[in-house]
Amino acid sequence: MTGKSNFLDCASDLLGKQGFTCDPELVQPWLTDWRGRYTGAALGMASPASTREVADLVKLCSVHEVAIVPQGGNSGMSGGATPDASGNAIVLSLRRMDTIRAIDAEDMTVTCDAGVILQNLHELAAEHRLRFPLTLGGKGSATIGGLISTNAGGTQVLRHGTMRAQVIGLEAVMPDGQIFNSLTPLKKDNRGFDLKQMLIGSEGTLGVVTAATLRLLPEISGRTVFWAGLQSITNARKFLLHCQKAAGDHLEGFEVMPAHSLQAVLDHLPDARAPLAARSNWNALVELVSNDAKTADLPEIAENILASALEQELIEDATIAASETQAEAFWLLRDSISPAERAIGPAMQHDISVPVDKMARFVETAVPQVEARFPDSRAIAFGHLGDGNVHFHVLAPPRAVAGEWEIEEGKQISMFVHDLVTEWGGSISAEHGIGQMKVDELGRLADPVALSLMRSVKQALDPKGLFNPGKLIPRG
Amino acid sequence: MTGKSNFLDCASDLLGKQGFTCDPELVQPWLTDWRGRYTGAALGMASPASTREVADLVKLCSVHEVAIVPQGGNSGMSGGATPDASGNAIVLSLRRMDTIRAIDAEDMTVTCDAGVILQNLHELAAEHRLRFPLTLGGKGSATIGGLISTNAGGTQVLRHGTMRAQVIGLEAVMPDGQIFNSLTPLKKDNRGFDLKQMLIGSEGTLGVVTAATLRLLPEISGRTVFWAGLQSITNARKFLLHCQKAAGDHLEGFEVMPAHSLQAVLDHLPDARAPLAARSNWNALVELVSNDAKTADLPEIAENILASALEQELIEDATIAASETQAEAFWLLRDSISPAERAIGPAMQHDISVPVDKMARFVETAVPQVEARFPDSRAIAFGHLGDGNVHFHVLAPPRAVAGEWEIEEGKQISMFVHDLVTEWGGSISAEHGIGQMKVDELGRLADPVALSLMRSVKQALDPKGLFNPGKLIPRG
Numbered sequence: 030m031t032g033k034s035n036f037l038d039c040a041s042d043l044l045g046k047q048g049f050t051c052d053p054e055l056v057q058p059w060l061t062d063w064r065g066r067y068t069g070a071a072l073g074m075a076s077p078a079s080t081r082e083v084a085d086l087v088k089l090c091s092v093h094e095v096a097i098v099p100q101g102g103n104s105g106m107s108g109g110a111t112p113d114a115s116g117n118a119i120v121l122s123l124r125r126m127d128t129i130r131a132i133d134a135e136d137m138t139v140t141c142d143a144g145v146i147l148q149n150l151h152e153l154a155a156e157h158r159l160r161f162p163l164t165l166g167g168k169g170s171a172t173i174g175g176l177i178s179t180n181a182g183g184t185q186v187l188r189h190g191t192m193r194a195q196v197i198g199l200e201a202v203m204p205d206g207q208i209f210n211s212l213t214p215l216k217k218d219n220r221g222f223d224l225k226q227m228l229i230g231s232e233g234t235l236g237v238v239t240a241a242t243l244r245l246l247p248e249i250s251g252r253t254v255f256w257a258g259l260q261s262i263t264n265a266r267k268f269l270l271h272c273q274k275a276a277g278d279h280l281e282g283f284e285v286m287p288a289h290s291l292q293a294v295l296d297h298l299p300d301a302r303a304p305l306a307a308r309s310n311w312n313a314l315v316e317l318v319s320n321d322a323k324t325a326d327l328p329e330i331a332e333n334i335l336a337s338a339l340e341q342e343l344i345e346d347a348t349i350a351a352s353e354t355q356a357e358a359f360w361l362l363r364d365s366i367s368p369a370e371r372a373i374g375p376a377m378q379h380d381i382s383v384p385v386d387k388m389a390r391f392v393e394t395a396v397p398q399v400e401a402r403f404p405d406s407r408a409i410a411f412g413h414l415g416d417g418n419v420h421f422h423v424l425a426p427p428r429a430v431a432g433e434w435e436i437e438e439g440k441q442i443s444m445f446v447h448d449l450v451t452e453w454g455g456s457i458s459a460e461h462g463i464g465q466m467k468v469d470e471l472g473r474l475a476d477p478v479a480l481s482l483m484r485s486v487k488q489a490l491d492p493k494g495l496f497n498p499g500k501l502i503p504r505g
Numbered sequence: 506m507t508g509k510s511n512f513l514d515c516a517s518d519l520l521g522k523q524g525f526t527c528d529p530e531l532v533q534p535w536l537t538d539w540r541g542r543y544t545g546a547a548l549g550m551a552s553p554a555s556t557r558e559v560a561d562l563v564k565l566c567s568v569h570e571v572a573i574v575p576q577g578g579n580s581g582m583s584g585g586a587t588p589d590a591s592g593n594a595i596v597l598s599l600r601r602m603d604t605i606r607a608i609d610a611e612d613m614t615v616t617c618d619a620g621v622i623l624q625n626l627h628e629l630a631a632e633h634r635l636r637f638p639l640t641l642g643g644k645g646s647a648t649i650g651g652l653i654s655t656n657a658g659g660t661q662v663l664r665h666g667t668m669r670a671q672v673i674g675l676e677a678v679m680p681d682g683q684i685f686n687s688l689t690p691l692k693k694d695n696r697g698f699d700l701k702q703m704l705i706g707s708e709g710t711l712g713v714v715t716a717a718t719l720r721l722l723p724e725i726s727g728r729t730v731f732w733a734g735l736q737s738i739t740n741a742r743k744f745l746l747h748c749q750k751a752a753g754d755h756l757e758g759f760e761v762m763p764a765h766s767l768q769a770v771l772d773h774l775p776d777a778r779a780p781l782a783a784r785s786n787w788n789a790l791v792e793l794v795s796n797d798a799k800t801a802d803l804p805e806i807a808e809n810i811l812a813s814a815l816e817q818e819l820i821e822d823a824t825i826a827a828s829e830t831q832a833e834a835f836w837l838l839r840d841s842i843s844p845a846e847r848a849i850g851p852a853m854q855h856d857i858s859v860p861v862d863k864m865a866r867f868v869e870t871a872v873p874q875v876e877a878r879f880p881d882s883r884a885i886a887f888g889h890l891g892d893g894n895v896h897f898h899v900l901a902p903p904r905a906v907a908g909e910w911e912i913e914e915g916k917q918i919s920m921f922v923h924d925l926v927t928e929w930g931g932s933i934s935a936e937h938g939i940g941q942m943k944v945d946e947l948g949r950l951a952d953p954v955a956l957s958l959m960r961s962v963k964q965a966l967d968p969k970g971l972f973n974p975g976k977l978i979p980r981g
Contacts, residue, residue, distance in 0.1 A: 135746060136862045180695050191693060207954045216892045217667060217858045217935040219656050219706055220947060221959050221977055226702030230695055247753070270611060277723075277796065278754050320753065382693045386612045416692045459693040471696060478683045482966070483697050489965035490958070501697055 036093040037073060040119070043085055047125070049075050059103055059120050060112065063170075067108035067465060070116035071098070076125045080200060080208060080239040083121070087237065088206035090119070096495045097121050099233035101175025102146065104167035106380065107464025109179065109232045109500050118498070121237060123174045129153055130240065137245040138197060138214045143174025143238050150243075159245040162189035166364055174238040180230030182460030184363075187415040188281045189246075191460065192229065198242035199225035204235070204491035214242045227486065232462055233497040235490050247320040252281070253327035254316045254356035255335065257347040258309030262287075262414070265311050266389040268343045269415055272315055275334045279325060282316040285419075286411035290366045297369035304359060305346050313344075313414075314363050316356075366411055367420070375425040375432075377439045379446045383455035385417035392419065395449050399423055403442055418459035421446060447474055463501045472503025512569040513549060516595070519561055523601070525551050535579055535596050536588065539646075543584035543941060546592035547574070552601045556676060556684060556715040559597070563713065564682035566595065572971045573597050575709035577651025578622065580643035582856070583940025585655065585708045585976050594974070597713060599650045605629055606716065613721040614673060614690045619650025619714050626719075635721040638665035642840060650714040656706030658936030660839075663891040664757045665722075667936065668705065674718035675701035680711070680967035690718045703962065708938055709973040711966050723796040728757070729803035730792045730832035731811065733823040734785025738763075738890070741789050742865040744819045745891050748791055751810045755801060758792040761895075762887040766842045773845035780835060781822045789820075789890075790839050792832075842887055843896070851901040851908075853915045855922045859931035861893035868895065871925050875899055879918055894935035897922060923950055939977045948979025 040049045050056060051073040061068040072095065077083045090097050096118035100110040112118045126142035127149075133139070134157040141150065147161075147168040154161045165171065165183035175181075177199070181192045189195070198212040211225050228236050259265050265285045272280055288310055295301050304312075317327045328349065335347045350356035370376055383391045392410045399408040405426030410419040423442045425434045447457045451474050463471050472480070480503065487494075487502050516525045526532060527549040537544040548571065553559045566573050572594035576586040588594045602618035603625075609615070610633040617626065623637075623644040630637045641647065641659035651657075653675070657668045665671070674688040687694075687701050704712050735741050741761045748756055764786055771777050780788075793803045804825060811823045826832035846852055859867045868886045875884040881902030886895040899918045901910045923933045927950045939947050948956070956979065963970075963978050 133862060136860070180699075182693055182695075186693060193699070203954070203958070207957070209954050209958060210952065211955070213930040214860050215858050215930075215932050215935075216861060217658055217662060217889075217894045218932040219658075219934045219936055219938045220932055220951060221939060221955070222703055222707050222711070222962060223656075223669070223705070224955060224958050227698055227962075229699070231698050235698070382691050384612070384690050385692060386609060413693075418693045454689040454691075456691050456694040456696055458695045459691075460695055462695045463697060475696060476686065478679070478685050479687070479697070479700060481683070482679065482685060482700050485965040486698060486703075486962060489961040 032093060033072065036089070036095055039089055040073065040075060040086065043089060044075055044077055044082060048077055048082065049073060056120070059100060059122065062108050062111045063104050067111040069112035069114055071112045071118055071120045072116065074120040074122055076122045078125050080202065083202045083237055083239055084206050084208050086121070087202050087204065090495060091204065091206060091493065094493060094495065095119060096498050097237070098497055099123065099178065099237045101144065101172030101178070102167065102170035104170040105175060105179060105464060106461035107458070107466040109462055109464030109497070110175070111465070113499050123172060123239070126239065132157060134159060136214065138242055139245055140198070140212055140240065140242040141173055142240050143172060145173045147171045147173065147176065154245050155248065158248045160248050161195070161243065162246050163192060163195055166367070173241055173243070177229055177238050177241055178231065178233050179462040182413070182416070182418065184282050184284060184413065186413060187283055188278070193226070195243050196225065196229055196241055197244055199228060199238060200240040201228050201236035201238045204493070204496050209236065212240060212242050230462070232464060232501045234487060234501050235496065249318045250320050251327055252316055252318045252356065253331045254314070254350040254359050255331050255347055256304035256359050257313045257315070257335065257338070257344040258305045258307065259311040259313060259344050260309065262311055262392050263389045264343050265313050265414055268313055268338055271338055271343055272334055276317050276330055279317040279319060279327065279330065280315070281318040282314070283415040284314045284363050284412060285414045286312050286363065286366060287409050289407070289409050290370065290411045291362065293369040293373060294362050294365045297372050298361070298365055301362060304348050307346060309345050314359055370422055370424065373424060375429055375434050375439070377423045377435065377442045379421040379443065380418070380459050380461040381421050381446070381450045381455055381457060382416065382418040382459035383450060383453045385415070387453060388414060388417045388419065391453050395421070395446070398449065399442065399445060402445060403438060406442065416459070443470070465500055468499065468501060468503050475503070508569060509548065512565065512571055515565055516549065516551060516562065519565060520551055520553055520558060524553055524558065525549060532596065535576060535598065538584050538587045539580050543587040545588035545590055547588045547594055547596045548592065550596040550598055552598045554601050556678065559678045559713055559715055560682050560684050562597070563678050563680065566971060567680065567682060567969065570969060570971065571595060572974050573713070574973055575599065575654065575713045577620065577648030578643065578646035580646040581651065581655060581940060582937035583942040585938055585940030585973070586651070587941070589975050599648060599715070602715065608633060610635060612690065614718055615721055616674070616688055616716065616718040617649055618716050619648060621649045623647045623649065623652060630721050631724065634724045636724050637671070637719065638722050639668060639671055649717055649719070653705055653714050653717055654707065654709050655938040658889070658892070658894070660758050660760060660889065662889060663759055664754070669702070671719050672701065672705055672717055673720055675704060675714060676716040677704050677712035677714045680969070680972050685712065688716060688718050706938070708940065708977045710963060710977050711972065725794045726796050727803055728792055728794045728832065729807045730790070730826040730835050731807050731823055732780035732835055733789045733791070733811065733814070733820040734781045734783065735787040735789060735820050736785065738787055738868050739865045740819050741787050741890055744789055744814055747814055747819060748810055752793050752806055755793040755795060755803065755806065756791070757794040758790070759891040760790045760839050760888060761890045762788050762839065762842060763885050765883070765885050766846065766887045767838065769845040769849060770838050770841045773848050774837070774841055777838060780824050783822060785821050790835055846885070846898055846900065849900060851905055851910050851915070853899045853911065853918050855897040855919065856894070856935050856937040857897050857922070857926045857931055857933060858892065858894040858935035859926060859929045861891070863929060864890060864893045864895065867929050867931070871897070871922070874925065875918065875921065878921060879914060882918065892935070920946070941976055944975065944977060944979050951979070
């Protein structure tokens with residue numbers, strides 16, 4: 030009996046039929062990321078049912094020196110949950126652990142397993158007249174554990190912060206199989222290093238998140254959504270400041286998109302209509318919300334904002350969604366940019382941030398620089414202007430051959446964009462994480478001090494290097 | 506020439522006269538903490554003028570294996586900035602580094618050296634019609650670096666979070682003398698472990714904070730402060746929920762104190778007056794605020810809150826401060842509890858938290874338990890009920906001899922209180938940190954997994970153990 034088959038037998042004994050499989054038909058769907066960019070291989074897939082089982086499995090893997098690739102909804106953007114091609118790792122799926130352990134509606138906290146799906150959490154919160162203030166396109170598959178491990182963002186970060194800001198307590202299994210438990214919902218706790226912060230955003234390289242205590246907020250009692258056309262992204266930035274000043278805490282979202290993105294969506298969605306009659310170079314989608322304790326005449330605030338912005342020529346035109354249906358239609362335009370751009374042809378997508386006050390100038394500078402350096406390609410930026418985070422996509426020239434272009438010119442484009450972002454003091458991953466997609470670029474561009482600190486911490490907590498190898502931490 | 510005097514010569518050469526001294530008259534005032542509980546010894550005191558000088562000094566100390574005790578305003582509560590008695594360490598004062606590097610009023614961020622004093626930051630923010638949303642009693646001496654290193658709290662945590670929530674970027678010198686710089690004010694950055702989080706609250710054991718980028722908020726346009734008398738702390742908890750529901754984001758502070766504390770303050774401050782005619786078992790001090798973007802009729806909100814709370818018999822009586830002077834007078838009562846209690850006689854002070862929803866029950870249970878176990882002592886709890894954090898003081902019996910009682914019965918009392926807190930799933934340090942005061946208790950009570958993780962990280966980043974030895978991390 031080889032060591033490998035011995036490990037597989039032990040894993041099967043430990044987790045049972047439901048908890049461990051090597052059946053290629055069952056395992057294979059989870060060996061490719063949802064965008065089909067990365068495909069790996071695995072010894073098998075573990076689906077433990079409890080934190081105890083995760084811990085026992087991790088101990089077993091440690092003894093046999095088997096690598097572990099934790100996986101939630103498999104809807105990450107950077108290949109962080111896909112094993113490498115060696116086939117030496119197991120995929121550790123958290124999806125079976127999908128229990129809400131406790132909800133405290135009075136204190137507005139919820140404690141849930143890592144495998145709980147975001148949309149299910151939203152629905153549960155709504156039943157208690159509460160809400161969980163983070164959402165994103167993949168909410169139907171993304172799990173709480175995955176959202177924590179990637180410190181996910183979304184469209185509500187402007188007001189409520191990233192996933193990090195939602196986590197009050199955490200439970201995780203560490204590389205030595207010990208269970209780290211800080212689930213108690215303490216609002217203040219200064220007993221040393223805040224270890225959970227190290228795990229948030231570490232993409233499974235330091236520990237497997239098994240549960241979390243999260244904050245909830247009172248449900249929304251009303252929202253007003255409006256759309257504005259703008260002459261430039263510089264004006265969009267001024268308009269954002271204008272909205273922040275006038276709407277304060279009511280401002281929940283502020284997204285921008287260029288004319289090209291809007292047109293791509295209109296071409297892509299048969300029933301979609303442009304919110305405004307005339308085409309503007311830029312568009313802003315803005316959402317104001319209120320709750321019971323923060324009632325306000327949102328339509329009136331919106332009208333005042335728009336009237337004064339028109340008067341100051343910050344915007345060219347604007348319209349307020351007349352109904353919830355229309356508000357949803359506005360948001361659908363925003364949420365469809367990525368698939369619409371993908372339908373046009375190959376593109377290199379960059380999830381970047383620079384200091385908020387520099388983002389407009391960055392886009393105005395970087396777009397022509399990229400297009401001059403790579404003729405016939407087209408650069409577009411859209412997204413979370415209020416967070417200093419845009420999705421900077423570079424569309425392939427019409428002559429490009431999909432599949433080839435990405436690994437040749439595409440790669441050069443990404444390096445060029447990342448160089449620019451670094452020059453501007455920005456980040457090559459604002460919200461999507463590093464995974465395997467950006468790990469080499471991180472190695473090329475990161476501050477050597479930060480890199481050496483990351484490696485020291487990794488070495489200290491996972492000396493055998495078994496937790497999600499090849500992800501996040503560039504090889505030394 | 507011994508190694509030690511060689512080190513001293515090198516340090517003097519490096520930092521100059523202003524930057525390094527061994528003169529006992531100059532050093533001695535900084536060898537005792539402000540409450541006079543701890544006194545240590547030191548080889549000398551370094552006062553570098555720049556991050557570069559800090560880094561060079563740290564490298565020098567590393568070569569000579571000289572321990573470093575970082576110190577800001579020396580107003581910590583747990584002896585974390587006081588060296589031990591060995592005299593083998595140097596005190597590293599950050600007070601000379603007191604420059605505001607940049608303020609961006611539009612983006613509402615400020616970047617400042619570690620030695621900037623909190624009150625100076627408040628004043629600077631006010632000049633720009635902004636505010637820094639963290640304050641505490643020691644604001645006239647506490648430095649930004651010290652506040653970050655201890656993850657300080659205060660009376661605005663309920664609404665704005667602890668120091669951790671204010672830090673956008675950080676600069677620190679690591680134990681190997683490298684400068685870790687994440688000062689760029691990125692709102693979103695998912696390039697691996699969030700290393701600055703590890704430094705926040707690590708009390709100088711992992712790195713010396715040299716600068717930070719902090720968030721600012723719009724200035725307050727108005728506030729309404731009111732005082733309520735309550736029958737029990739359970740009612741105070743209900744009243745807090747009532748205020749949260751009715752005032753939402755306007756609720757900025759919610760502090761409670763028992764009759765004993767109020768009486769102690771009235772006895773201590775010659776000009777102080779009780780806000781209410783009748784004495785209640787408990788008192789709540791509540792502050793509502795608004796800003797330009799969040800205007801509201803605060804007095805009306807306050808009146809509605811109080812009217813319905815009286816009707817529901819949550820409170821016994823209440824009064825709204827009629828002027829800013831009266832509001833200040835109410836807050837002075839709250840801020841004078843600690844000195845007033847100290848004037849009565851020796852006391853053991855415990856800065857504890859439990860889950861917010863359990864705090865009222867904890868106080869009602871723990872107070873009689875402590876008083877039964879330690880006859881003639883008196884337990885009182887006051888402070889940040891909304892954060893699940895109270896200061897739990899146990900006053901010595903009248904027969905107690907100051908100086909003896911603390912190290913005999915007092916120590917037993919603290920262990921008893923900490924055991925109770927641990928049973929309730931709470932923290933033995935909510936906001937004051939561990940320092941040297943609680944390091945043994947942390948070793949006794951902390952989760953062994955958390956302890957072993959802390960030790961691993963410490964060993965990885967500071968293998969020589971030169972950064973603030975004996976603080977925060979219990980000996981193995």
